Amino acid sequence: MPRIGLDLPTLLTAAAEIADREGFEAVTLASLAQKLQIRSPSLYNHIAGLPDLRRHLALRGLATLSAQLEQEVAGCTGDDSIRAFSRTYVAFARTHPGLYEAIQRAPAPDDELLQQAGGRVLDQVYRAMTSYGLEGDAAVHAVRAIRSLLHGFVTLERQGGFGIPLDLDVTFRLMVDTFLAGVKAMRTGEG
Template sequence: MSVQRVVAAAAELADEIGFEQLTLSAVARRFGVKDPSLYVHVRNLRDLRVRVALLAGGELNDRIAEAIAGRAGRDALFAFADAYRGYVLDHPGRYAATQIRMDPADLADAPELRRSVDLVDAMLRGYGLPEPAHLDAARLLRSTFHGFATLEAAGGFAHSRPAADTWRAVLDALDRTLSNWPIPE
């Protein structure tokens, strides 16, 4: 057993049972050991959850980076959004981990989180938005992607129209919005 194996098992468990239900006892049971055995690898539950969040953030960023490589504008927006949504649907527990508030000390050695900002910047570059419009657009996209994907993952779209069709309509609307963003003079 290593720190990486403990964190990977915790991430898998979070996807299975939900991040909020993740406990040291549940992870220990996964390995067939007693809870104190895990303290060799993680300090406490908070430490384990932060490590799962950082792992998940890195995985999400890798998926997005691969999707947007060589793309710009609308193509980059759609690729970014699909990668984001896909990760949330594939790994709901891990994704939930990425939403926890972390202490600055937790982030000191976490290039995963800075990379997420860089990926958003790269994707938005094709729209040529100056500050503060660039930041406003990034917030709009994060809110939309997060909201749609978490609602979908929770079964919140129980309607005859497929969620994927609505997703495409939302992305079309976002592309039009970003292409016509009002820039104050």
């Protein structure tokens, strides 16, 4: 019998808090049950186990990021769109480090729901690339590049890899502007 007031959204909120505070790997059935002050078997009324819980966290993270991107990137085009995407992506990773970690894992090939959720995030940046005239393979390369840049920045920042006391926001803007110069060179055939 499920505990009154305990449902999947409540479980996911508690699990996301653990993930953001202690890291994604700290999310276990035992840590979640302890946080909720229940016994671990009670969780099985709502999830099928740890992989299912982590999948739900990834879905929540992707939905949250997608909603933030839609709000921040709406109405932007060209450079403004890429800058808004980049700022929002990094802000999400800073605010929700555990959920950010959850969304980095590639979904199983048969997990259509997780693939669609990830696709909604990628669609935001693909749409921005069309304003540069990039389509097909060129757009894929550009999207991979911006994701790699942003993930690298987030990872180095989170792990304390930027030890020199210079303003990280300046570094971030320089990185995005350099990427934009490269995208424009791709469009004109210079790159």
